[in-house]
Amino acid sequence: MDIGVRKESGVTILEPKGKITIGVGDIALREKVHNVLDEGEKNILINLAAVTTIDSSGIGELVSGYTTVTNRGGKLKLLHLPPKVQDILQITQLVTVFEVHDDEGEAVSSFG
């Protein structure tokens, strides 16, 4: 899986493309989040606009990333949820956990 990385005003924006599913992208996402943390960055925004499919393992990696970043004193937020991912966050009730944004500028500003 291809995961783009860029920085805006102290926020690292990850942009995974394609599938975040077991054996296809889930480990890549985990490693990318850990790499960002190891570089000393603590504010992560994951842009999911180009994600076509996410399964329970992919959702698990988002949750795992969220708890890891939070435990290290950082914040992990989500941007541009495709309808399929939005549905899954509803089903799993993780909409109550993740802060989700539709506008990148607002999302970046929200990290404070």
Added chain:
Amino acid sequence: MAAQNSQVHLVIGSHFEDIELVQIVVEESLRKLELDDEVAHSISLAVGEAVANAIKHGNRQNPEKRVEIDFGVDDNEVVIEVTDQGRGFDPDNVDDPLVADNLLRPNGRGILFMTNFMDHIDFSFKQEGGTVVTLRKRLPSAAMAPGPSEEN
């Protein structure tokens, strides 16, 4: 299995990388039914979850153990059976991933996905070992048609 037509039988090793192959075959079979893309995607996701569970929890990623997938269609529904060679489990003793204490667990949502994306799922256990997960999705035309099939 109940399915009479369009029978597909797949056997894979216990490798997560093979799940995508199963989904490609399932999606291609669903395409012939001219199902709505969203419905087809949901079924494919549910099958992926069932196969992932079979590999992870059933066969415990033992590469020598196999997962069998049977896909079929009858007049009313898509029926998919996923069979592993594991020791089975108690479906009534699976933690609820929607309970507040479990919400931040990184795993344990596979059955939740299956129940949400399919109309019916059930588990059966073979005497010689192995779990069979049966996933059923009613075809839209059948779902809209009133009649005696309701008793199923």
